[in-house]
Amino acid sequence: MATLGMLWFLILFPLVVAVVLLAVRNNQARNVIVVASAIVIGLASLFLVAANLGVDYWKPIPMASPLVVDIICMVLGVAIAAVILYFGIKYKNTLACVLAAVQVVGSLVFELMFAHNVEVTECLYLDSLSLLMAFIIGIVGSGICVYALGYMEDFQAHQPEGAKDRRPVFFALMFVFLSAMFVIIFSNNMMWMFTGWEVTTVCSFLLIGYTRTEESLNNAFRQIVMNLIGGIAFLVALYVMAIEMGTLSLLEFLQLGIMYPEMVALPACALALAGITKAAQMPFHTWLLGAMVAPTPTSALLHSSTMVKAGVFLLIKLAPIFYLSQIPSVMVILVGGITFVLCSFMAISQSNAKRVLAYSTIANLGLIVACAGVGTPEAVWAACFLILFHAIAKSLLFLCVGTAEHHIGSRDIEDMDQLFQRMPKLARFMMLGIMVMFIAPFGMLIAKWATLVSFVEMRQVALIVMLAFGSAATFFFWGKWLGKLSAIAAEPDNVELSVHKSEWGSLLLMVVLAILSCACLPLISQAVVDPYIQSVYGTRAADIQFTNQLLAALLAIVVIIVLFAGVGKQNKSKQAQVYLAGYSANNEQRVFKNSLSGTTEATMRNWYLEGIFGETRIRPVGEWVCGIIIAAAIIISAFGTSVIF
């Protein structure tokens, strides 16, 4: 009972906060409310995790769906469609209107005609994967909400004179988002999960379109169109489940799927498509790139702890089915693998920091999706860690870029020269975030390592090749960014003194989480990830020996100490001048006398290898190949099931 109360609290409390925030227009009051409720949500999720730590079974919570919740789901479905239709008509986007209409009609018919025949006795549940997600949403998600306080104040100040202050709506949406995510991760009743799914879609639509500029509206509509396609696929899966399998319970669906893998091919494909759209895999990746126009906290929220993580969460849940059912498995593996390698390539050609982060997010999600598609205990182990480290490192990086943008006036990596001195603390945080993302012995690479091992064991040659080339590209684009940050020259002014306290607070939280998660990797494996594997597969995954995990954790601590205590200190050695090949005019500023007796500043630009890794070359390939794979898989699975029945 206590657990049930906790779950309801996590779902409902953010909603209450959202309603309150909608009404509050006073900055001071809003700050207090947001900080206090973020702390409450963080503590509540921590408490939930602590109380259920090591739960190695699926913990159902007996509770039939109360009628009132069913009605709320229906009302929400209609309300979501109404919101989309309102904006679709207002800004003349026919496609969005059509899709929204299809979806609302489809879901109403479903709920009124089919859903009532299907009783789900355990609407909520809990297992270790839900706990991991709850931790990410509750801590990282609410940390981002706190960060948004300071950021949005600066953001509002940068807006043109007389711009409407929509911050109450903004913060309310952030909290609704958290609530919807909790619904998704705790719902055994697929109807509920679907409602949460659609709420996240529409929330991100509103958040992306926050500034109401033409660009942001275009991108918001792209997001809604793509995710409505995913939503309709989800609905198709619900129809098949209710009509052919007579269940709407996630657990029963998984159990049936394991017993009759052929039978669930179509719903599994449809759900996988829903997950793929939400996780922004090719050919749907453009919505996440477009989402960058939103204020940075939105990007951080979408990329790290919510939205895209809902997609991969669903896919990981389905992993046992993918392990047995070939068609959806091949589709998910190929789409994930291709997305990983191609988006890693495209990240090389980007100079906009947020765009690099976006491509890296899509690529890493691709890897998680591929792991889910492989579906072995080892692959799922790797996927869980990829989710955790990605959430922490990516939110840290987004928050860093957001703060840097407001203080150096640019989000271009080329303008981050010598950030190491201009914003000493921030640059170190950013470097830590980058290192966690791509280099051993930090978490992300340990997870990639496990991924590689699981691919090798399953003899997934295509995936091994994609992983090898994608990882090499990853080294290049992170390495050159890291180099930009680390440069030290003349002593420029420290510009980070005016960063808001709330921003520092959230940044520090992410840094502490990043350090702890890397240092405690073996513990997290024992306490959270292994129990989940146990609950699903009945075995433990042992791809990376405990001693190697320990060694990695030790080395990670060494690097962190060097980064924060070793570098940047003045030393006693004699100061030398930088070599400028001849006659330097001002060595501190890297200015030399040129051949016309004038002065030229020596500057370095990064390499973008546009000719090889340019978007225009790679993007169409990925979109077509992945699009054809998805279409083929769905057609084959639909055709196959109709033959069987």
Add this chain to the structure above:
Amino acid sequence: MTILAVLIGTLIFAVLAPILGCLLAGLDRKISARMQGRVGPPLLQPYYDVRKLIEKDDVAVNGTERVYIICALVFTLIAGGIFVSGGNLLMCIFVLTLGALFFILAAYCTSSPYAQVGASRETLQVMSYEPMVLFMAVAFFMAVQAILGMGSFDVRAVLYLDVPVITNIWLVFLGFLFVLTIKLRKSPFDLSYSHHAHQEIVKGVTTEMSGKTLAMVEVMHWCENVLFMLWVALFFVWGNPASIILALVVVAVVYFFEIWIDNNFARVKWQTMLTSAWVVALVAGGINIAFLAYL
């Protein structure tokens, strides 16, 4: 206990690798000189050079560079220690890559135009050879699996083999030889930092390094070379102690071959390096791994 083994391995490697690497470098210069029709320096010239560097005054653009180089050296030694103690080959590769990253950062942090050109190129070189190196580890695992029935990334697994892994993964070995030229910083792939004065933009990555810092870079380079030669030997060692002699012979031949390439080819453009290394990795690694997986 692995941690302790790695620690002991690192100590052993830290003592032996610089000595062997120094001799190897001296031999390299001697043979190169003979190929060019010169007499060449004494065998211990690399040691004299480093000793002289250590005696020089501490002069640096900033203090951070030295810290990064120390990290690069230490992680190279740890990578060697992991290998020597029979540890995980992938871990060895990853830690070595971490060392490479610190080397790159050391060059970037100086804000020197020439060092940064070198650093960019070094990053590109890492990207070029990384896929093939990963394929090498994967192929090693699969070859052990094919021979022993149970796969392993552990280096010590070779001691239980009846035949060396080269029998299964000779194609990967050829691909590895190709990227080895990049890793050894030999011409035609010495884009970031060359030993040939005639094809260098100032001094690439090490432009701003001097004195003890540069000495550490040299020592790191020796240790790296020894580790790469150990990787080569890994292909040829099996349960029979005599195989070590065979491995030594192969290592000698491979190194001679690399010196020959170094002296006979001019530096290529980065496009050629990247595309050729990736094509070789895709063909050699991909085909061999597919064969092992499906046949």
